[in-house]
Amino acid sequence: MKLKAFFTLLLGLAILQVNAQPTVKPDMVKTNKGQLKIQPITHGSLVLQWNGKTIYVDPYGGSELYKGIAKPDLVLITDIHPDHLDTKTLDGLTLEGIKMVVPQAVADQLPEKYKSQAVVISNGQSTNQLGIPIAAIPMYNLPEAADAKHVKGRGNGYILNIGGKNVYISGDTEDIPEMRALKNVDVAFVSMNLPYTMDINQAASGVLEFKPKVIYPYHYRGTDGLADVEAFKKMVNDQDKNIEVRLRNWYPEAAKNKAAEVKKK
Template structure:
């Protein structure tokens, strides 16, 4: 399976001529990420994870594109893309489904806390093909599964470096790659990734930096 990272939290998976896209948001190259996509998984409603206009255009421009998202997000998109409503599916934690040949399990439930005065929204983490785990904006460690490829939110208004490291240690996936990094400059990125690389290695995780547009087989 080919994994391609785009800016911030957007990731594209390809296998057997099928394409699944996580979180095409406003920070990301949504046109590239969504080109030829068969399925889209949205973790939560924040614009850096969901470019509503781009996703609606993709849904209306296709007769087959399927989208899965928390219930509130799914309802919002149905209002804007009524003609594609039957292809927009609500997801809750603890569900298993298959789309475009990808097997998906959902985890989590809510976004990490940013501040007590900022409402917490629904957030779904997705585990694909017993391999790739995208947690969205959370550090939920998926229970009952062995993650082989972890996508790590390395910087956000809701996290700190120690929590990032503990998440990587907790999941203990053999491979890990960055997401949620658009707010970092190169100095900040090197600092965070240095800690993740060093401590991850102690617990069996090989962390590798990916820039936007980079691809790797997983």
């Protein structure tokens, strides 16, 4: 009986461990120093793992989404909105002594316990963390206006050079000139959700201009639901088949709900 109870316990722990893993499988990108592992989390949140280091980008949605993933060695935060600066999620993670690369507006709103961990950079500035060069790129709405949801200079997009690969994280932006002028981007994460950022037409136009080798549509939930990323992919590849558009499920709960609705019909 004791042996049976032991195996039952092991089975239970295995089930818990499986349930703790992220619901979307990670992708791999080859660099000049091993593989870069890309783990979509939800909305604008992702995890990058390379050379034994783990980077959380805009941790959001609850710390339980990060179960089964190594604790961060670095955190990047793009903006002050709660789907980027999510203090509840931060509080649920193991962040003691971990640097957070942030714009000044985010640093100003960080809880006191995190302020000493902030590495503040503004648009056009850069820092080197974990041996990875990180540059802050503008992110903002068009046309520029004082009452825009994202004003120029407040938030940061980021470009990280990881093992010789340039990784662009757009943050909440439209197809601004600074994005369209980017060069030599290997992997890009580009937002597309109205009315907060841009529609798929603007996103496709911007992507076709700066031509990343790989593009992930992310941050694509707007007030009217999820953007049509399949249509975005078609727009891009109808004009440039060399751009690899990777569609991943950043909203597994929405997909689950949709499947349940179809089943009811």
